[in-house]
Amino acid sequence: MLFLGRIESRFWPLALCGLLIAFTACRQNSGVPAEKEANGPNIVLIYADDLGMGLLGHEGQKIIKTPHIDQLAREGLRFTNAYGNMLCAPARASLITGLHDCHEQGFEITPGALYKKISTDGYDQAQIEEILNKALAPIPDDQVFLGQVAQEAGYATAQIGKLEWGFSTTDHQMKRHGWDYYYGYLDHVRAHGFYPPFLFETGNLVPIAGNTLANCGKSGEPETLENFKERRNREGKARYSQDLFMDKALDFITTNKDRPFFLYFPTQLPHGPVAIPKIHPDFVADDRLTPIEKEYASMVKMLDDNVGQIMEKLKELKIDDNTLVVFTSDNGHEIYYAQEGRVEKPYTNIQTGNRFDNLGHKYYSDLSGDVFDGNGGRAGMKRSNLQGGIQVPLILRWPGKIKAGRTSDRLVANYDLLATVAEITGFGKPFDSDGISFYDELIGQHTGAGHESVVYSSYTGPTLITKEGWKIRTDLDHGVFELFYLPDDFKEANDLSETHPYKLEELKRRLLEACEGNLDNGHFTNGGSILKLSFER
Numbered sequence: 257m258l259f260l261g262r263i264e265s266r267f268w269p270l271a272l273c274g275l276l277i278a279f280t281a282c283r284q285n286s287g288v289p290a291e292k293e294a295n296g297p298n299i300v301l302i303y304a305d306d307l308g309m310g311l312l313g314h315e316g317q318k319i320i321k322t323p324h325i326d327q328l329a330r331e332g333l334r335f336t337n338a339y340g341n342m343l344c345a346p347a348r349a350s351l352i353t354g355l356h357d358c359h360e361q362g363f364e365i366t367p368g369a370l371y372k373k374i375s376t377d378g379y380d381q382a383q384i385e386e387i388l389n390k391a392l393a394p395i396p397d398d399q400v401f402l403g404q405v406a407q408e409a410g411y412a413t414a415q416i417g418k419l420e421w422g423f424s425t426t427d428h429q430m431k432r433h434g435w436d437y438y439y440g441y442l443d444h445v446r447a448h449g450f451y452p453p454f455l456f457e458t459g460n461l462v463p464i465a466g467n468t469l470a471n472c473g474k475s476g477e478p479e480t481l482e483n484f485k486e487r488r489n490r491e492g493k494a495r496y497s498q499d500l501f502m503d504k505a506l507d508f509i510t511t512n513k514d515r516p517f518f519l520y521f522p523t524q525l526p527h528g529p530v531a532i533p534k535i536h537p538d539f540v541a542d543d544r545l546t547p548i549e550k551e552y553a554s555m556v557k558m559l560d561d562n563v564g565q566i567m568e569k570l571k572e573l574k575i576d577d578n579t580l581v582v583f584t585s586d587n588g589h590e591i592y593y594a595q596e597g598r599v600e601k602p603y604t605n606i607q608t609g610n611r612f613d614n615l616g617h618k619y620y621s622d623l624s625g626d627v628f629d630g631n632g633g634r635a636g637m638k639r640s641n642l643q644g645g646i647q648v649p650l651i652l653r654w655p656g657k658i659k660a661g662r663t664s665d666r667l668v669a670n671y672d673l674l675a676t677v678a679e680i681t682g683f684g685k686p687f688d689s690d691g692i693s694f695y696d697e698l699i700g701q702h703t704g705a706g707h708e709s710v711v712y713s714s715y716t717g718p719t720l721i722t723k724e725g726w727k728i729r730t731d732l733d734h735g736v737f738e739l740f741y742l743p744d745d746f747k748e749a750n751d752l753s754e755t756h757p758y759k760l761e762e763l764k765r766r767l768l769e770a771c772e773g774n775l776d777n778g779h780f781t782n783g784g785s786i787l788k789l790s791f792e793r
Contacts, residue, residue: 296681297654298579299406299518300509300566301673303351304559305344305418305527308589309649310621310632311556319545319628320553321538324564325651328583332653333662333698339721340587340648340670342639342714343780344444345422347586347670348522352402352420352433354674354689357713358771358778364392366787368423368445373791374461375453375470381461385426391787395432400687402674403434406518409681412436414508417501417522418447419456427459435520439504441497447524449474450531451493455500466494475529478594478601479548487531487551496533498525502562506569513573518677523562526555528592549627552593580654580680584670588645589630590638599625603637614640614716615731615738618748635748641714641729642748658698666697667723669710711770711778718778720767728763732779737764 309315313322314329341347345365346357357363366388373379407413414437421429424443439457441447449472454463467473469492476483505521536554539545545553563583570576594601603612605623612619619636621629636642650668652658672691677683679693696703709722717730725742739753739760753760771777 296409296411296516297657298512298516298575299411299582299677299680300570300579301518301520301582302563302566302584303348303417303520303522304583304585304649305522305524306587306590306638307526307556307559307585307649308630308632308637308644309585309634309647310589310629311526312649315632315649317628319542320556320560322556322560324560324567325583328563328567328581328651328653331655331660332581332651333658333664335650335652335664335666335668337665338584338648338650338668338670339646339710339712340585341712342587342641342645344418344527344586346713348420348422350669350671351586351673353399354402354671354687354691356669356671356690356711356770358711358718360772360774360777364787365422366391366424367789368443370424370789371441371443371446372470377791379791381456384424385428387789387791388424388426389428391789392426392429395429398687400674400685400689401433402677403518403520404432405434405674405678405683405687406681407434407436408685409678409683410516411681412512412515412517413520414438414505414517415520415522416440416504416508418444418524418527420522427456431459437508440501440522446472447497448472448527448529450497450524451495452497455497464495464500466492468492472497473531475531477529477592478596479546479598484547487529487548496531498523498558498562499533502565505566509566509569510573513575516681518681521566522586523559525559525562526552526592528552528555528590530555530592532558544627546593546595546598548593548595553628577655580652580657582673583649583651585648586670587638588634588636588640588643588647591624591626591630599627614642615734615736618642619644620747633747639715641712641716641719643742643746645714646712646719652698654698659700662700664697666694667707667710667721668694669707672707709766709770711767713778713780715780718767718771718775720763720770722763722766726759726763728760728767730767730775730778732775739763 311317312325314326341350349363350357370384403413413435415435417440419440419442422444430438437458440455442456451467451473453467454461473493475487530548530551532551532554535550536557539550539553570579603619603624606625614636631644634644636644638645672694675689675691675693676695679695709720711720717732719729721727727740727742729738738751740748
């Protein structure tokens with residue numbers, strides 16, 4: 257299951273110096289605040305999709321150059337011990353709620369691709385949203401969300417791109433979560449294509465001229481001659497979604513340059529299936545790469561170029577010094593460029609022909625044939641609780657506040673961002689959260705605060721990592737508990753469960769406590785609990 261649990265409140269923003277304000281219903285503001293109310297920095301949160309750490313130049317990438325993201329790292333603070341969920345949907349839910357995904361009560365998950373029925377089955381937007389809203393439980397009045405903390409602190413808020421809740425969301429949810437403005441997809445499955453016939457803009461369906469494919473131009477996997485021809489066929493693919501998103505993001509920044517704003521930019525890149533309008537010049541003549549690998553590399557390159565465009569706009573408007581830019585990813589690496597004899601799915605050892613089981617035979621890039629080494633030598637990939645599935649890049653740049661070129665090994669989770677944004681913006685209400693603000697770390701005040709451990713779920717079961725670097729991971733299907741000491745073994749190659757039985761038992765107890773007494777809380781055997789919806793007309 258995916259979890260929407262409530263826990264004991266343990267983060268109290270400092271802005272009101274201890275004054276307790278009772279919870280009230282969140283304002284449902286569909287317009288941007290008319291006057292500048294907040295005094296904090298602008299915030300731009302760039303949320304990459306399936307970006308493995310190894311794809312970035314400063315993390316060791318050898319083929320794809322990422323100068324703009326690398327520059328963020330040089331000019332800001334880079335966390336070396338940051339984590340996200342193993343999959344897109346729970347990562348976004350954890351990010352905007354500040355809750356981990358191993359609680360007994362779960363994040364509600366609706367089926368994906370529901371809005372495709374507008375193209376294929378004659379439904380309209382209102383009908384789809386009515387069905388979804390009736391199926392979803394009411395959002396508690398005292399639930400606090402990422403956009404909401406900035407909105408209620410006086411910020412203009414926007415979300416542009418692959419829009420949050422999985423797998424289908426509604427206008428009601430988007431506005432309740434605190435977004436004054438939004439533009440993009442309302443479900444994750446349609447976002448697997450990059451040429452949508454329509455998108456959504458703050459409650460309105462917006463047709464995209466020249467895009468005619470109901471599946472948004474989603475291409476096939478793995479690479480075959482037929483899939484190659486279909487992917488390169490431009491019929492019905494006039495406008496690339498990421499270009500549309502960039503136009504809206506830059507417009508939002510420009511429009512709100514004289515007031516505090518919070519832009520959440522969850523991109524599609526480089527999530528597949530592979531799609532790109534043209535191959536980047538860096539890779540046209542690169543004989544190390546197959547055609548589909550060149551296209552995938554161009555998607556990563558476009559993401560880096562987009563980061564550069566955002567930074568250029570901030571500098572052009574002379575607001576870059578008062579803007580906190582956050583760059584991170586939802587989960588670890590995934591391969592969308594599989595091809596027989598090259599790198600294959602299901603993931604297979606190219607030397608032996610055997611499938612990886614992520615136990616005695618763990619996935620590694622060199623054994624799979626991944627030319628990009630997208631997980632940076634770590635074990636495992638997206639969907640697993642191995643490091644390659646859950647360790648993510650996290651970079652923050654804020655001139656004058658964050659000293660350039662710093663790195664931090666503080667243990668941080670994606671569900672810390674809500675608490676951090678709340679402290680930065682001066683959000684003045686107490687709220688329930690599993691997250692802990694790392695604002696003190698940003699400004700170089702090492703207070704000793706932070707997590708003793710973080711916890712995440714996966715398809716095989718939960719995992720827990722301690723601030724000292726101990727990690728317990730589970731494979732509940734096989735009754736396995738593995739123990740690693742990451743500072744000496746980031747590849748998770750040496751299981752210490754037999755040589756350190758007391759540490760194993762200690763972490764078992766802590767993991768069970770974090771999962772509220774039931775390890776199945778972090779077990780996604782069937783991919784999560786999907787709400788059953790009725791489409792009788």
